[in-house]
Amino acid sequence: MDRRKDKIDLSKQQIINVADKKKGLGCDQIIIIDKDKEKKTNAKITFYNSDGGETGACGNGSRCISYFLMNEKNLNRSKINTESGILKAKLTGRTEVSVDMGIPNFDWKKIPVVKEMDNTKVKIKTKNFGILSGYTLSVGNPHIIFFKDITIELLKKIGPQIENHEFFPERCNVTFAKVMNKKNIAVKVWERGAGFTLACGTAACATTVAANKLGLTEKKVTIHFKNGSLHIEWAKNKHIIMTGSVSNIKNISLKI
Template identity: 40%
Template sequence: MRISFTKMHGLGNDFVVIDGQAQILPELSPAAVRNIADRHGGIGCDQLILLEASDKADSKMRIFNADGSEVEACGNAARAVAVLLGEKAALETAGGVIALTPAEGGASVDMGTPRFGWEEIPLQMPMNTNRMPVAWDGLENPAAVNVGNPHVIFFVENVADVPLSDLGPQIEHDPLFPERVNVNVASVKDRKTIELRVWERGAGLTKACGTGACATAAAAIRRGLTEKRVIVHLPGGALEIEQAGDGRLTMTGPATESFRGSFEWDDFA
């Protein structure tokens, strides 16, 4: 069985997008996802994106990390899908329905309202999610936010000084986070600018993380560190995050189609 795909990226966070509405697909197994995502023996990607029919929205987006795990949300992938669809659309995800608006060179995505309750992150036990009384090797008092998926955010002086490749997996798998967690280290440069690095749950260090940018902006706004419209600079480029009066977050930034191709399913199943 030959499967068509589109390779895309948002600020270097790359995806294999498979349209399951246009072709009949076998069930994706974690092993197949890992094989497709492998950068040496497969196509290579941070996430595999599967589009399916939806009875709640125009389409449904399922998101699989490179390790084969399925997750709830991906902001960069949402922008990529917006570019692929080429028109305004409502997109169902496991984290809720989001609104896509293509724009020149990318898209804007209504990411919904951030959630701050400890049980909404979720955490293993009740605690103040604005300034959590926990620490890992010098990283302390983070904020926790759910923007369709769980994030923990550490505000630091210099993001380059944090050994995120070492601390990221430790924090991701800490029992405090029963569904694991995305780990963000952020430096507020001024009231309108944030620098950010992200260890992404199930994918590791990434050049960009759209939900990480949204979660970090929401945490910074909640602490009074920034205005409600900020530019978040990641290793792969910048995203604009804006919080409306009702609390909803809009993310705007680029997304690009790299190439299209096809593969034999049995080569990766």
Template identity: 40%
Template sequence: MGIAFHKMHGLGNDFVVIDARVQPVSLSEAHIRAIADRNTGVGFDQLIIIEASTEADARMRIFNADGGEVEACGNATRCVARLLGSDVRIETLGGILHGRAAAGGVSIDMGQPRFDWQTIPLAYAMDTRDMPVGWDGLERPSAVNVGNPHVVFFVADTHAVPLDMLGPRIETDALFPERINVNVATITGPSAIDLRVWERGVGLTRACGTGACATAVAAIRLGLATGPVTVSLPGGALEIAWQPGESIIMTGAATHVFSGEIDTGWLG
């Protein structure tokens, strides 16, 4: 018997979603990497496994293409909310998130951002609003944890940054004991940001919901933008609403592409 799955994406950030409430699954890191292969497998940025939850309507587990499990993914949360219904609570390692149908797709209450250096986490104490560090011209970022850790650099032209080279260096720097998602952003208007993201365990991605949240929060915190902020990524735009002391609300599309079945014999 094969493993039933849904192929979905949020602005091109794509997922294989397996509902393990219907059919329990057990996948090793090698299995996940095999399914992630875009030439010989299904292909995805993240594998999502939906499980039963005693604290919410369902539990969502998130695995990057390298097989590692991570805490949160905003685009995936919108996709799971679309699958489960218009008003759902979803348990993640990053906390319980609330999804609702909205004009333009799905809105997710991502909870409150965290700024303390211990909760990013960083290897040692520093001001996460204006960090006195840099890598080859990328300097003085902000750090935000929005269920997973992000560092945000504001630059004159995000497309001029060689993120494919700098991203992996910053991701694995000793300053970030749990690695880091790397965002480079350009302010294009009072409430508009262009963004590119190097995603931890994935690489360059067409869209990153938590990256959009972290970047909008950092911009508002620094006085560079006022919310709600439209964050434009290569795959499309997300609207991020946040005020200090409140939850982040992310709104954007969630697309179901097709359903299929993975041959378990092929996985070995």
């Protein structure tokens, strides 16, 4: 939603109503575009999950907004100002965008988790599914990755338990990953504040970093979701570069 010209103030309930996949427009995130008052970037961006809560980062949303802003001004590069920092993007194909998602954070206070622990072996006790060991880190928002293949049905049962586990004061994004080979990983994601999702850019970034740190993959990986894929590179400067395609832009009007 573009707030650079028109004043748009949505309540938490209005965000929930718009995002509702049965009664509303149906989406994982609502993104608000504002002018950058400091004029250091192309726009100030705020992300809201479908539960109405604000989130600091959204990888795929960042690609889509960057494409929108570049297309608007006929540019091939852009910068957006988010709660997690300034993200730089560039057009790498007609509808393909790369975004520098910054440097991953492994500090327990920054992820955050409630106490200092080995972030490579976080033991989560679940109801009816035993104890699972995951890798946790932040890529602008908190993630935990389990290198274990499970069904979507099981993810929908176990995802909410892990998202809301006492270890994560700000809740957590949950990914189950299957390493196919050194360059490919298949994932299923339970997204914080949105539930089961068909794609999550920050989860793709977090999974790539965790897999490489554990020696499971190279630093350039293709992350496969059910309906598409993202190319992730953990570069030499420690920044995560996410590349993927975007769809055509549709302008719509909503009566709220």
